[in-house]
Amino acid sequence: MTDAALAAERVVRALASATNGFLAGLRIVVPGDGDVADGVRRILGGLGARVVATPGRGTAAPVPADCDVVVVTEAWNGVGAPLVVDALPGAAARWSDGTPVRPGVRRRGDGVLGVPVDVHAPPLTGAGAPGRRGDAEGRMRWAAERMPVTRALAAELAERGLLAGRRVLVSLVLEPKTSVLARALRDAGADPVLFANCAETDGEVAAVLRRSGFVVHAAEGPVVAAERAAIDRRNALAALDTEPDLLIDDGAQLLRLAHLERPGVLAGLLAAEETTSGVRAAAAMGDQLRVPVVAVNDASTKTGVDNRHGTGHSCVLAVADLLDRARPRARGQCGTRWSVYGFGPVGEGTAEAARALGAVVTVVEPDPLRAMAALHRGFDVGDAVPAADADVLISASGRRATLGRDILDAAPDAAVIAVAGGVDGEVAFGELADAGYRRLDCAAAGGPDVAAVEGIGLLRAPDGRTLLLLADGDGVNYAAGEGNAVEVMDLSLASQLAALRQLLGGPAIPPGVVALDRDAQEHIARLYLATRGVAAHGPRAARPAAPSPRSAPTPTDDWRAHRYAPDVPPLASEST
Numbered sequence: 001m002t003d004a005a006l007a008a009e010r011v012v013r014a015l016a017s018a019t020n021g022f023l024a025g026l027r028i029v030v031p032g033d034g035d036v037a038d039g040v041r042r043i044l045g046g047l048g049a050r051v052v053a054t055p056g057r058g059t060a061a062p063v064p065a066d067c068d069v070v071v072v073t074e075a076w077n078g079v080g081a082p083l084v085v086d087a088l089p090g091a092a093a094r095w096s097d098g099t100p101v102r103p104g105v106r107r108r109g110d111g112v113l114g115v116p117v118d119v120h121a122p123p124l125t126g127a128g129a130p131g132r133r134g135d136a137e138g139r140m141r142w143a144a145e146r147m148p149v150t151r152a153l154a155a156e157l158a159e160r161g162l163l164a165g166r167r168v169l170v171s172l173v174l175e176p177k178t179s180v181l182a183r184a185l186r187d188a189g190a191d192p193v194l195f196a197n198c199a200e201t202d203g204e205v206a207a208v209l210r211r212s213g214f215v216v217h218a219a220e221g222p223v224v225a226a227e228r229a230a231i232d233r234r235n236a237l238a239a240l241d242t243e244p245d246l247l248i249d250d251g252a253q254l255l256r257l258a259h260l261e262r263p264g265v266l267a268g269l270l271a272a273e274e275t276t277s278g279v280r281a282a283a284a285m286g287d288q289l290r291v292p293v294v295a296v297n298d299a300s301t302k303t304g305v306d307n308r309h310g311t312g313h314s315c316v317l318a319v320a321d322l323l324d325r326a327r328p329r330a331r332g333q334c335g336t337r338w339s340v341y342g343f344g345p346v347g348e349g350t351a352e353a354a355r356a357l358g359a360v361v362t363v364v365e366p367d368p369l370r371a372m373a374a375l376h377r378g379f380d381v382g383d384a385v386p387a388a389d390a391d392v393l394i395s396a397s398g399r400r401a402t403l404g405r406d407i408l409d410a411a412p413d414a415a416v417i418a419v420a421g422g423v424d425g426e427v428a429f430g431e432l433a434d435a436g437y438r439r440l441d442c443a444a445a446g447g448p449d450v451a452a453v454e455g456i457g458l459l460r461a462p463d464g465r466t467l468l469l470l471a472d473g474d475g476v477n478y479a480a481g482e483g484n485a486v487e488v489m490d491l492s493l494a495s496q497l498a499a500l501r502q503l504l505g506g507p508a509i510p511p512g513v514v515a516l517d518r519d520a521q522e523h524i525a526r527l528y529l530a531t532r533g534v535a536a537h538g539p540r541a542a543r544p545a546a547p548s549p550r551s552a553p554t555p556t557d558d559w560r561a562h563r564y565a566p567d568v569p570p571l572a573s574e575s576t
Contacts, residue, residue, distance in 0.1 A: 006332035007119035008039025009320065009357055011071060011087045012047070014123035016317050018104030018115045019083070020142070020176075022485035024048030024309050025532050029063045029081065032074040036087070036119070040071055046356025047313055066533055073119075083113040091116035102138045122324040136176070136204035139482075143176040144183070147490040149527045153497035154184035162504040164189035169244035171236075171254045172274060173200040173478045174218055177489035179209055181248075181496070186214075190246075195239035195254065197232040198223045199474045215242065225472070240265050246503065247271040248496050251423065252278035252293075259290065266290045270509075272499035273297055274492065276307065276344065277398050277423045283513050292509035294499035299516040301495045301524045303345050307421070310488030311477060312349015312396070315420035318481040319392060320357060322470055323416065326453040334358030339390040340379075341407075342397030343370040346421040350396045351379055359392070387411045394476075395427070396420040404428035405435045413465040422475030429473065436462035439469070455480035487531075494524050 002010075016023060023044060029052045030041045041051050052064055063070055063081055071085040086094060095114045098106030104123070106114050117123065144151075157163050168185050172178050174196035185192040194209065194216045201218040210216050217235040236254060240262045249255050252273055258265050272294040273279050279295045296302055316333075324330045338354045340347055343365040351361045351374070363374040363381050375381045387393055387410040395402040398421055405428070408417070419426045429439075440458040450456065450468060455476075459467040471479035483489070498520040503509060529536050 002120045003332075004035035004039050005334035005358060006330065007036045007073075007087075008043055009332045009334065010119050010121075010123055010324070011036070011040050011073060011085060011117055012043045013317055013321055013324075014087075014104070014117040015069065015071065015085050015115055016314075016485070017123055017321060017481070018102075020102075020139075020482045020486050021146075022310065022487035023313070025050065026068045027052050027064070027066060027533075028069045028071060029067050030071045030073070031076045032072075034074050036073040037071075040073060043356050043358075044071075047353060048309065080112055082111075083115070085115045085117060087117040087119055091118065100135070100138070102142045103135055105142075122330065123321065136202070136208050139176040140179045140205060140208060143486050143489075144180045146486045147177065147180045147493070148531055149490045149494040149524060150180055150184055150497065152527055153494045153501075153524070154188045157497060157501055158188035160501075160505065161189065162501060165191065166245040166504075167191045167193060167242060168246045168248065168500070169193045169195065169239055169242065169254065170248045171195045171239070172248060172250050173483055174206055174216070175202040175478070175483055176205055177483070177486060177493065179205055181493045182209060182214055183212075184493075184497070193239060193242045193244060194218065195235060197235075198228040199472070199479050237262065244269065246500055248274065248500075249278055250274045252281040255282060255291070255293065256285075259285070259288065263290075270500075270503040272496050272503070273513075274302075274496065275398075276303070276346075276421075279513060280398075289513070290511050292503065292511055293513050294502055294516055295513050296492070296495045296499050296516055299495050299521050301491050301516075301521045301528075306484060306488050306492045307345035308349040308352075310349075310484035310492075311346045311421050311475075312351075313353040314477040314481065314484050314488075315346075315350055315394070315396075315418070315475070316353035316357065318477045319394070319416065319418050319470060322453060322455050322476070322480055323468075326450045326456050326468075328451060332357070335360070336391040337389055338362070338392045338394065339364055339387055341365075341393070341395045341402050342399075343367075343374045344396070344398065346398065347396035348373075348377070350394060350420045351377070354392075355379075362390070387415070390415055392416040392418065394418045394420055395422075397426070398423055400425040401428035401431065402426050404431050405437075408432065408437070408459070408461065408467065409435075411465070411467060414468065416468045416470060417459065417473070418470040418476045419473055420476065422473075422479075427469070427473035432459070440466075487528075491524065491528055494527070495521070498524060 027050045028044055030037050045051050052067060067081040069083045070081040073087045095106045095116045098108045098114055101107050104115060168190045170192055182192045182194055194214060196218045198219045203221055206216050206218050217239040219231055223231055236257055240258050243265050249271055255271055269291045271291050273282055273296060275297050279297045282289060282293045320333050336359045338359045338361045340351045340361060341364045343363050351363055354361050361379050363379045365371040365374055371381045387407050393411060393415060438460045440460055455471050457469045459469050470476045477483055499516055502517055526536050
């Protein structure tokens, strides 16, 4: 019998994975007063959803008109929302006549979308599950319908003609949301070229894009691990050899490669960077950086949503999906112990999402300011290695060799090793190999009670302990799942388009790292809020680029205005 905590977790994970959707901010009704309904409400609230007060059990009252989702876990006769998560017995049969929209989602004749869920089995979509891949065109259409902000920014660029005839090299995880960006760029008059490494390529999406006439430098099918590095290098150089005018980069990987091995492409090149590690690398280049780079990652419309909510939440849900499918006696994450290494934006979201699933979370963060922030969010905090009792050890630091021998030597047998976000080498495989650790395949090794599931490997320690390695040490959300939610990437990719407009539409920007204009960020935020039924008011005065969204001055700031200024009228006395 599935307990209520695991059933609730499966319902929420099914909603997230079937829709590849962003739960934070959604208005969700969960009728009923049973333990599963209570658990679903608790998890959704922890993930930032707006859980709407609901009618009681068995009522026929309609849900609020502006509700986004109804989650049904017990008998209920109310009117549904645009999307219904049906977790009652027989859900699959009830929705069998619906038209498949994407894996895990069906549409009834009345237009209502349904996600049927069997709480007694792992969700059939999501990381490592059959059907996670497949129906690439359906997944691409689904993403396109749910990325209105990216479409709006592309239309603005098209109207101004800024991209006409310009070659844009897009170096991002290649999956359905990236296909929306590629098509938006082409519709705006650009000549997009796509690159992705093997671990970050959805081969079915890449194939659809090739058939649609796009130039794609990425693996065309499954690649054995030993060949990945050579294939990735060849494709990266080939992408640079197309001589792009603009570069949308991830990790500053192609930016650095161009400076070191293709300096000829740098003349006139303009770049935008998607990630924390990439902005860090570009800034570290100092005077050797020969092109302007807009730090899209540092924008509030990116880091404040993508890193914290998108990456953090999707990584935790991907870990839970993998473990649910791999362990025959799945128990869910409620009550498990997680050690989260790093408390930057990705670490914040990872710790928050793990706690929402009921895990007991310890944050390992040597930076005293971030450690203080974690403490005030209610997490246990340490600067040492609290690995001995951890069920899951996940790096969210964005730094190489975070999970090395010192941590893994202390980890218990059957502990889970994962990376959220991820830079190359966040798991220190070289150091571990030198210490006698061996990588094994689940199907070929004894050890923990784990089924052979795509996305899970094993690390055998010298003392005989066996650790579970998720996604081969790559970012678990994109390497073993569908990456960040569609709505999250809508904001991130719209921010990339705003960066292109900044690079092309104003005065020439000298080489160096610059921030995304504040007015562009506010414009994107307003467009996004409108899609969630929220109106943001206030002036949209033009503002200069700022070094940090947290320290940006506003147009009304006047340094001369202080509390001790002369001629301040006294407060009127209250008459008696």
